[in-house]
Every structure is written in structure tokens, then in C-alpha cells.
Amino acid sequence: MKRNESRKFDPRSLLGILALVALMATALAFLVYEGRGSGVRIAGTAAVVLVIAYLASGGLGQLDFFRSRRFFRGSASTVYTITVIAILVVINALASQTNIRWDLTQEGMFTLSDQTVAILRELEEDVHITAFFPEGSAISEEVDTLLTEYQYYSPHIHVRFVDPEREPAVARQYEVTRIYTTIVESGGQKRAINAQNLYDLSGYTGNDPSEIHFRGEQTFTRTIMQLTQNIEANIYFITGHGEADLYGEYSSLRAYATGEGYTLRQWNPGRDGDIPDEADIVVLAGPTRDLHPREAENIRDFVDRGGRLLILAGAAPGDEGRFPNFDSLAEHLGVAMRSDAVADPARAYYMDAFSPVPRMDYHPVTSNLIDSELLVVLPLTRSMYALDDYSGEYEANRLLFSSPEAWSETNMASPSPSEAEASGVLPLGFAVSRPDGEADEEAAEGESGEPVAIILGSSAFLENDLFGFQGNSDLFMSSLQWLMDRPELIAIGPKRPVPRQVFLSPDQGRLVFYGGTLALPFVVLLVGGVVWFRRRNL
Amino acid sequence: MRKVWGITKRELMTYIYTPMAYALVAGFLMITGYFFSMSMLGSRAASVQSMLGNAGLIMVFVVPILTMRLMADEDKGGTSEILFTTPVSMGQVVLGKFLGALALVTGLLAIMLVFPLVVDQFGNPDWGIVASGYFGFWLMMTSFLAAGVFTSSLTDSQLVAGVAGVALLLLLWVIDWAAGSLGPPVGPILAELSITNHFVDFNRGVIDTKNMVFYLSLTFGFLFLATRVLESRRWR
Numbered sequence: 001m002k003r004n005e006s007r008k009f010d011p012r013s014l015l016g017i018l019a020l021v022a023l024m025a026t027a028l029a030f031l032v033y034e035g036r037g038s039g040v041r042i043a044g045t046a047a048v049v050l051v052i053a054y055l056a057s058g059g060l061g062q063l064d065f066f067r068s069r070r071f072f073r074g075s076a077s078t079v080y081t082i083t084v085i086a087i088l089v090v091i092n093a094l095a096s097q098t099n100i101r102w103d104l105t106q107e108g109m110f111t112l113s114d115q116t117v118a119i120l121r122e123l124e125e126d127v128h129i130t131a132f133f134p135e136g137s138a139i140s141e142e143v144d145t146l147l148t149e150y151q152y153y154s155p156h157i158h159v160r161f162v163d164p165e166r167e168p169a170v171a172r173q174y175e176v177t178r179i180y181t182t183i184v185e186s187g188g189q190k191r192a193i194n195a196q197n198l199y200d201l202s203g204y205t206g207n208d209p210s211e212i213h214f215r216g217e218q219t220f221t222r223t224i225m226q227l228t229q230n231i232e233a234n235i236y237f238i239t240g241h242g243e244a245d246l247y248g249e250y251s252s253l254r255a256y257a258t259g260e261g262y263t264l265r266q267w268n269p270g271r272d273g274d275i276p277d278e279a280d281i282v283v284l285a286g287p288t289r290d291l292h293p294r295e296a297e298n299i300r301d302f303v304d305r306g307g308r309l310l311i312l313a314g315a316a317p318g319d320e321g322r323f324p325n326f327d328s329l330a331e332h333l334g335v336a337m338r339s340d341a342v343a344d345p346a347r348a349y350y351m352d353a354f355s356p357v358p359r360m361d362y363h364p365v366t367s368n369l370i371d372s373e374l375l376v377v378l379p380l381t382r383s384m385y386a387l388d389d390y391s392g393e394y395e396a397n398r399l400l401f402s403s404p405e406a407w408s409e410t411n412m413a414s415p416s417p418s419e420a421e422a423s424g425v426l427p428l429g430f431a432v433s434r435p436d437g438e439a440d441e442e443a444a445e446g447e448s449g450e451p452v453a454i455i456l457g458s459s460a461f462l463e464n465d466l467f468g469f470q471g472n473s474d475l476f477m478s479s480l481q482w483l484m485d486r487p488e489l490i491a492i493g494p495k496r497p498v499p500r501q502v503f504l505s506p507d508q509g510r511l512v513f514y515g516g517t518l519a520l521p522f523v524v525l526l527v528g529g530v531v532w533f534r535r536r537n538l
Numbered sequence: 539m540r541k542v543w544g545i546t547k548r549e550l551m552t553y554i555y556t557p558m559a560y561a562l563v564a565g566f567l568m569i570t571g572y573f574f575s576m577s578m579l580g581s582r583a584a585s586v587q588s589m590l591g592n593a594g595l596i597m598v599f600v601v602p603i604l605t606m607r608l609m610a611d612e613d614k615g616g617t618s619e620i621l622f623t624t625p626v627s628m629g630q631v632v633l634g635k636f637l638g639a640l641a642l643v644t645g646l647l648a649i650m651l652v653f654p655l656v657v658d659q660f661g662n663p664d665w666g667i668v669a670s671g672y673f674g675f676w677l678m679m680t681s682f683l684a685a686g687v688f689t690s691s692l693t694d695s696q697l698v699a700g701v702a703g704v705a706l707l708l709l710l711w712v713i714d715w716a717a718g719s720l721g722p723p724v725g726p727i728l729a730e731l732s733i734t735n736h737f738v739d740f741n742r743g744v745i746d747t748k749n750m751v752f753y754l755s756l757t758f759g760f761l762f763l764a765t766r767v768l769e770s771r772r773w774r
Contacts, residue, residue, distance in 0.1 A: 074770070081766050088755045092730075095751035104666030105743035145742070500584040502661035509579050512656060516571035520652060521564035528560025535555055 015054045022047035101152055107498060112149050116221045120153035127186040127224055128158045132176045135163045139180055139195060146216045157224075178255075184220070186227040193219055196468075197259030219259065226261045233262045233484055236279040238299075240268040242288030244312075249463040250285065256473060262480065269295045275302045281483050282307060286314035286459030287326060296325035300332050303452060308483040309333075312459035315341035315354070315380035318410045333432045333453050334390040338383045342426055342457065343415050344406035353415065355379040358400040358428045365431055365454065365475070365482045366399055374471030376400070381457035383408050383426040393434060394452055400429035429456040431482070454479045541626050542634040549608070549638025559604070563646055566593075566600050574653050584661030586654050587741050590671045593650070594737060597682055598711055602703025604642065605686025608635045609768065610699045628768045632761050636687050643679045647672060667743035674740020677753040678733065682707055684760035691764040707733070 026043040103110040112120075129147060133140035140161065147159045164171040164179050174183050180195035200213040225231060235257065237246055246254045246266055254264050267275065267282075275282055275298055282302060291299070303309050311330065316323065319339040330337050344356035357375050360366040369376065378400070386396045407423035409415050417423050433449040456479075461472050504512065553559040570593045577588040609632075651672070657663045689702040714732035717725040729735055733756070736749040 077766060077770060081763065084762055085759060088759050092748075092751055092755055095748045099746050099748035101739075101747075102745045103743060104670045104745060106664050106666055110742070110744050498662070498664075500662055500664060501582050502578055502584045502657060504579070504582075504660050508660065512578060512660075513575040516575040516653070516656065517568055518571075520571055520649065521568040524560055524564040524567060524649070528557055528564070531555065531560075532557050 012054065012057045015050060015057060019047065019050035019054045022050050097155075099152070101149075110145065110149055112153065112217060113221075116150075116217055117153055119221055119225055120150060120157070123154045123156040123224070123228060125187055125228055126156045126158060127154075127184065127228065128160070129182060129184050129220070130160045130162060130170075130174060131182045132162050132164045132171055132174070133180055134165060135161075137180075139198070142214050143182065143198070143216055146214075146220065150220065184223045184227060186224070187230075189227050191223050191227060191258065191261065192255075193223060193259040194255050196256055222261050231261075232278065233280055233480075234278050235262050235264050235281045235283060235480065236267040236275060237264065237283045237285060238269065238287075238295075239266045240270050241291060242286070244285040244459055244463065252464040252467040253462050253473070253476065256467070257477070257480070260477060269298060274298050275307070280308060281310055281480060283310045283312065284326075285310075285312040285462070287323075288314075290323045291325040291329070293325050296329045299329055303333070308451060309453040310479060310483060311453065311455040312462065313337060313382045313384075313455065313457050314459040315382050315412075315457075317341045317412050320410075330384070330455060331387060331390075332392060332394075333430075333455065334387050334392055334394050334396040335384050335430050335432065335455050336387050337455075338385070338408050338422065340383055340408040340410050340421070341412055342378075342381050342383045342402055342406055342428060343409045343417075344402045344426075346403040346405035349377040349379070352379070354409075354412065356381060356402050356406065356428065358402055360400055361398050363397060363399055363431055365478050368478055369471045369474055372471070372474075374474060375469075376471045376475050377461060377466060377469055378428060378456070378458035379460045379466065381428050381461075383422065383428060383457060384430065384455065385427055386430065394432050395435050395449065396430040396432050396455075398427045398429070399431050399454070400427070400456070402426040402428060428458075429454070451483050451485050454483060542630050542637065545626075545631060545634025546637040546641065549635050550641045553604075553638070553642045559642065562600060562603055563649075566596055566646070567649065569596050570650065571653075574656075578657065584657050584663045586657060586663070586668060587671060589653055590675050590741055591737075594675065594678060594734070595711065597679060598707040599704055601643070601679070601682040602686045602689065602700045602707065605639055605683060605690050606696045606700035606703060607690070608639065608687055609690040609764070610694050610696045628765045629761075632687060632691070632765045632768065636683055636761055639683045639686070640680060643683060644676065647676055647679070664743065667741075670743045670745050671741045673745065674737050674749070677740075677750060678737050681733065681753045681756035681760070684757040684764075685710070688760040688764040688767070691767045 022043060026040065026047045029039040029043045101110075131140070131143055131147075133143065144159075144161065147157065150157045151159060162170045164176065171177075176183065176192075178194065182193040184191050184193060197219045198214060198216045200215045226233070237243065237250075239245075244250045246264055257264055267279075269275070270292070279302070282299060284299075299309065313330075316337075316339045322339070323337075327337050341354055342356055343353040344358075345351075345353040347357045347359070349355035349357055355377055357377050358381075360370055360376075362370060368374075383402070383406075386398070390396075402425060404424050406426050407417035408421045408426060409417075410421055431451070432453040432455065434452050435449040456475075460466065461469075462476055467473050467476075570589060573592040574586065574589040577583070577592075581588070654663055654665075654668045685706050686699075686703045689706055690696075690699040692702060693699050710731065710733040714729045714735055717729040717732075730752075736752045739746050739749055
């Protein structure tokens with residue numbers, strides 16, 4: 001009779017079930033809406049009301065089970081279990097914060113350089129790194145692996161990977177238009193790093209992908225350092241005279257140099273006034289009209305005050321006397337520009353005589369290119385020479401020069417050497433420095449005093465279609481680095497893993513396949529058979 | 539400890555004298571060997587990283603078959619009453635059985651060392667990565683076995699224990715797939731629970747104490763749960 005009574009339907013049970021359902025709905029709504037929204041509030045309120053109603057109705061009291069010995073032992077066991085699991089969670093959380101890592105790879109592929117570790121350990125402000133990479137891409141894995149190491153050394157490094165195809169709104173928010181872009185933010189500043197900033201292609205011949213080396217550590221460390229230590233590297237590109245446009249033919253250069261930590265701006269002296277003091281380097285890239293005398297004087301003063309200048313001249317055949325102010329600026333530095341286009345059929349890019357592939361003198365600007373056997377192509381380049389009767393304070397050292405078969409062409413419509421035109425080995429670039437007390441010692445090592453200017457005959461070699469050619473971008477970047485003369489812009493070499501390949505003849509390949517797939521299991525089965533047979537006959 | 543060792547020895551001998559263990563090991567080695575040779579012939583890479591990754595997934599199915607009888611068999615064979623009344627604690631029983639299975643899997647791993655030795659014959663593997671990968675694989679297997687012991691303790695049916703084991707390990711294997719879509723706070727938690735995420739570092743040559751603690755915690759946690767389940771039978 002009592003059993004039958006206990007099986008009777010009790011409305012309070014329904015109340016209890018509803019309370020339980022409401023609690024579960026609240027938890028689900030919390031997870032789905034991440035703790036926000038009216039769904040969470042409604043479900044939560046309903047759950048609280050139902051639980052209170054259930055308890056008030058004496059719901060718990062009706063269940064004998066809750067008063068049983070089993071219930072108390074079960075409760076104790078549950079509490080014990082939950083406590084142990086909680087302790088394990090805490091141990092894992094602590095282990096995440098205080099972990100130690102050992103890199104067992106022979107080349108130390110996952111070991112950061114001492115410079116990077118020192119910078120990360122000294123970080124005091126948060127650095128947010130947002131990488132816009134398609135999920136599962138190879139570059140994504142490499143960057144993820146690297147930044148995991150960064151996070152190991154500093155709690156201030158925050159990394160987020162965003163697949164721009166799956167989260168286009170986030171990409172728009174960061175103004176990211178190219179995939180494989182990484183945005184590094186700190187202290188209200190941000191920099192964009194592109195994929196080309198993450199790889200060293202200098203040894204790549206176009207055939208073997210193993211010749212491409214990941215240099216993400218160099219790029220990320222330098223960017224973090226520049227953002228957190230406020231190291232400025234401001235490059236001002238002069239405009240207003242038909243120069244190359246950073247948002248047009250120089251857009252690849254802009255993206256690359258920005259990713260390397262430089263801040264590039266365009267500056268029209270006629271509109272924007274004199275060059276500001278914050279400028280570190282001023283670039284004159286292929287002016288097709290002459291500078292105003294005051295502009296030339298302003299640049300000259302800037303250089304004399306310790307500013308740095310990069311002149312990318314561009315061919316000017318037959319323009320003798322059209323650029324007096326521009327020419328006087330170069331002459332102030334001890335270099336005279338010829339109004340020509342250099343033809344060098346003996347060392348030409350794809351047999352275009354007006355695209356010379358110059359030879360290089362050993363200098364800090366060119367040393368990496370020479371060591372790496374990288375070529376530079378200088379289309380439409382002007383020749384120049386060091387002034388013999390120069391009495392200024394600077395010293396010009398030749399950087400690039402043509403082959404002995406070259407000549408200075410003043411009429412590109414009918415290219416042929418003439419007696420009136422200079423010929424033979426023609427200088428195509430100079431590095432200008434200010435000799436000082438230490439100059440003599442440094443000169444012996446290829447150094448030459450305090451950097452002042454670099455004058456190159458071509459501006460077209462940095463345009464988008466040629467920027468990636470072998471050593472073109474390297475010549476530009478090493479020019480900037482030499483001009484900046486900033487030791488804090490560290491250079492961390494890319495990791496160069498030893499190629500690990502197996503070399504198998506067809507017979508050996510078959511041996512590996514059949515041996516690995518059949519022989520090993522066969523031996524195991526044989527042993528099993530013997531054991532089973534012996535056991536059966538015991 | 540002697541009691542634990544006695545149980546361990548008994549379990550290991552049971553495996554050694556059971557044809558099914560040989561069949562299972564042979565089947566595992568055949569599939570792993572296939573993946574190994576395909577990876578080696580296809581990529582020409584002198585490494586066993588790909589093979590270890592695939593072997594982990596195969597073990598998701600192999601380990602529950604190895605462990606499904608550990609506890610469930612005691613019920614079925616009617617020996618559980620004897621076991622529960624002997625002066626051996628539940629913890630010792632669970633640990634002994636777990637170590638018996640671990641000894642078998644460690645032996646299996648020793649046989650798998652043939653693969654890097656083959657690579658060494660034809661190329662130059664990075665032995666640091668090999669050592670780290672095998673160590674990580676062994677740690678991952680300890681957590682697999684503990685999970686198998688736990689599911690075996692839940693039921694007296696070997697089949698149910700095996701299926702539950704596969705389901706549990708498979709869930710832990712793929713649990714982070716949803717991490718990216720769900721976002722914080724659930725996503726990072728799922729990623730942390732992923733049994734594969736913690737193996738990645740090992741398999742590329744990095745030993746991280748965080749990953750070691752994860753596998754050891756999982757192992758201890760499952761063995762503890764198995765002990766609690768078995769002990770609850772005394773008062774249920």
C-alpha cells in the first residue's frame with residue numbers, strides 16, 4: 001500500500017524537474033550567448049523562481065533517498081571526487097604558468113635567441129599579435145610555433161589567429177586587405193607584418209623550397225622592440241617632382257619596409273614645408289623635375305645637421321642642365337651626376353642593355369649581397385663619378401659599377417657608344433660618409449665613418465615588378481640599415497634546418513614497404529603462435 | 539607495492555598468454571608500418587613524426603580493446619567478490635592492472651623503435667625529435683590506458699567497456715575541433731582538454747613540463763575515478 005502511495009504522482013516532483021530543466025537551460029544559454037542577452041536572464045530568473053518554489057514546497061523532504069545512508073556516502077564520495085578533480089585542474093593551471101621547456105632538436109629550432117629572450121623578459125606592457133592566416137596553412141603553423149615560444153618567456157604576449165575568410169569583419173576592423181598579414185599592437189601603436197617579411201629568400205634559386213628560410217623571430221622581435229621601446233625609424237619620401245609613389249609603383253616597397261619596422265611617409269616640401277626634425281632618412285626617388293632652390297637648400301641643411309639622404313636618381317639621357325639644383329645637391333656630397341642612361345650589354349638583364357646588372361664593391365651596404373651571391377638589376381640607371389676637385393666635408397665611396405663594356409648613353413633612341421660619351425667602368429652608386437676620428441680604423445674593415453647618404457643611379461629597380469628580384473629589396477634595406485646606423489635594430493639570423501631526407505633506391509623502397517607492413521606483424525604473430533601452441537600442449 | 543607488482547605480473551602474463559593480444563599488436567604494427575612506409579616513400583622525410591601522429595589515432599581504438607577486460611572481466615568471471623574482499627585496496631587493484639597494460643604498451647613502443655632505426659639506415663633523422671616524440675607518445679598512452687581502465691570499471695560488459703573507451707578517447711582526440719568556432723571562454727578550455735594538442739610539442743622535439751603534467755593528471759584522474767567507481771560497489 002505504501003509502495004503504491006509512493007508511486008503516486010506528486011506535483012512537487014514536476015516542479016523539481018522543471019527547476020532542473022531551467023538550470024540546464026540557463027547554463028546552455030550562458031555558453032551560447034557568452035553570458036549576455038535576454039535568453040540568459042529569462043532562463044536564469046525562471047530557474048531561481050522554480051528552485052525557490054520547489055524548496056518552499058518541501059520538495060526535498062518528500063524524498064527518502066536524501067535521508068538514506070547511501071545518499072550520505074554517495075555525497076561524500078562525490079565531494080571527494082570533485083575535490084580531487086579541482087586539485088588536478090589547479091595543478092594544471094599552475095603548470096601552465098610555471099612550465100619549463102627543453103628543445104631537443106639538434107639545430108635548436110625552437111630555441112629563441114638570447115636577444116629575443118632578453119627583450120621578452122623585460123617586457124612591461126602588453127603586446128597583442130593578431131595573425132590573419134587561413135586555418136591550417138604552413139605559415140600559420142610556423143608563426144604559431146614561434147609565438148608559442150614568445151608566450152613562454154612573457155605573459156605580456158597575447159596571440160590571436162584569425163582566418164580572414166571565416167571572420168572578415170575582424171579583418172576589416174584591423175584594415176587588413178591581404179591574407180598572411182600580422183598586426184602587432186602595443187601602447188596604442190600598431191605595425192603590420194607581411195608574409196614577405198617573415199621569410200629569407202636571399203638564397204632561393206626558384207627550385208628548392210628548402211632554400212627559403214623562416215626569419216620570423218628577427219621580424220617579430222624587432223617589431224616588438226620598436227613598439228615597446230618607442231624606437232622610431234621615420235623615412236620621408238619627397239614628392240612634388242614626379243617621384244615614385246609609395247601607394248603606386250612603390251607599394252610593395254612600402255609594405256615590405258613597414259613590415260621591417262620603418263615608418264614611411266610622403267612629404268611634399270612645397271605643401272608641407274621644411275623637412276621635420278623627426279625624419280631620420282629622406283628619400284628622393286626618381287624626380288622627373290628639378291627641385292626648387294629652397295628645397296635643395298633644405299635637404300642640404302638636413303644632411304649637414306646629421307640627417308640621412310637616399311637618392312635614387314633614375315636615367316636622364318640628354319637632360320644636361322635641366323636639374324641644376326638636384327645636381328648641386330649631389331655635388332655637395334662629392335658626387336657628380338651624368339645626364340645619361342647607362343647601356344651595359346655585357347652585364348644586362350635579359351639582354352636589355354639599359355638594365356645593367358652591376359658589379360659591387362665590398363661595403364657594409366653590399367657585403368651581404370656579395371656573400372650571398374645575389375644580383376641587383378638597375379634598369380634605366382644614371383652614371384655618376386666622384387668629384388676630383390671636391391673640397392667638402394664628405395667622402396664618397398663607390399658601391400656599384402658597370403662592366404668595362406658599358407657606356408653613357410645620352411640618346412636612347414639610337415643607342416651606340418660615341419666618343420663624346422663616357423665609356424668603360426662607370427660608377428652606378430656611391431655611399432657618402434662623414435669621416436671622423438675613427439674613420440681610418442673603420443675604413444680598414446670596409447666601414448667609412450658616419451653614414452650620410454647613398455646615391456644610386458636607378459629608381460626603377462624598386463618598383464613593384466622588380467622589387468622582389470634577387471637582391472633588389474636587400475640593397476634597399478641594407479642601404480636603410482646602414483644609413484640608420486642603429487645597433488638596436490638587431491639582426492637575428494633565420495633558422496636554417498639541416499635538410500633531413502632519406503635516399504632510397506626502388507628496391508630499398510620496396511624493402512621498407514614490405515618489411516614495415518608485413519614482416520614486423522608476421523614476427524609478432526609467429527611469437528604469439530608459438531606461445532599459444534606451447535600453452536596448449538602443457 | 540608487492541601486492542601491486544603481483545597484480546601487474548598477473549595481468550601481463552594474461553596478455554602474453556592470450557592470442558588476442560598478439561593479433562591486436564600485429565594488426566597495430568601492420569597499420570602503423572603502412573603509414574610509416576607511405577610517409578617515408580612519399581615525402582622522403584627522414585623522420586617518424588607523421589607515423590607517431592597516425593599511431594596515436596590507431597591507439598584510440600586499440601587501447602580500449604586491451605583494457606576492456608581489465609575490470610569488466612572480474613565481474614563476468616565472478617572473481618570480483620574475491621577481489622573486493624581480499625586485503626588489497628581498490629587503488630592497488632586498479633594500479634596493478636593499469637601497470638600490467640602499461641608494460642604491454644611499453645613493449646609495443648619498444649618494437650616501434652624499429653621505425654627510426656630504419657630511417658637511420660637511409661637518412662639522418664634528428665634523434666632529439668625521435669626521443670621526444672617517443673617519450674610524449676608513451677605519456678599519451680598512459681592516459682589512454684587510464685581512460686580504458688576507467689571505462690572498464692563502469693560496466694561488467696566488455697563490449698560496452700570497449701565502446702565507451704573508444705568514445706571517450708575519440709572525444710578527447712577531437713574535442714578541440716570546436717574550440718575555434720566556440721571562442722572564449724569554452725573554446726580555450728576545450729583546446730586545453732585536447733589530448734592531441736599536448737602531443738604536438740613532443741612530436742616536434744620540445745618537452746614541456748606543462749604537457750607532462752597534463753598527461754600525468756589525466757592518468758591519475760582516470761585511475762582515481764576508476765578506484766572511486768569500484769569502491770562505490772561496496773556501499774551501493
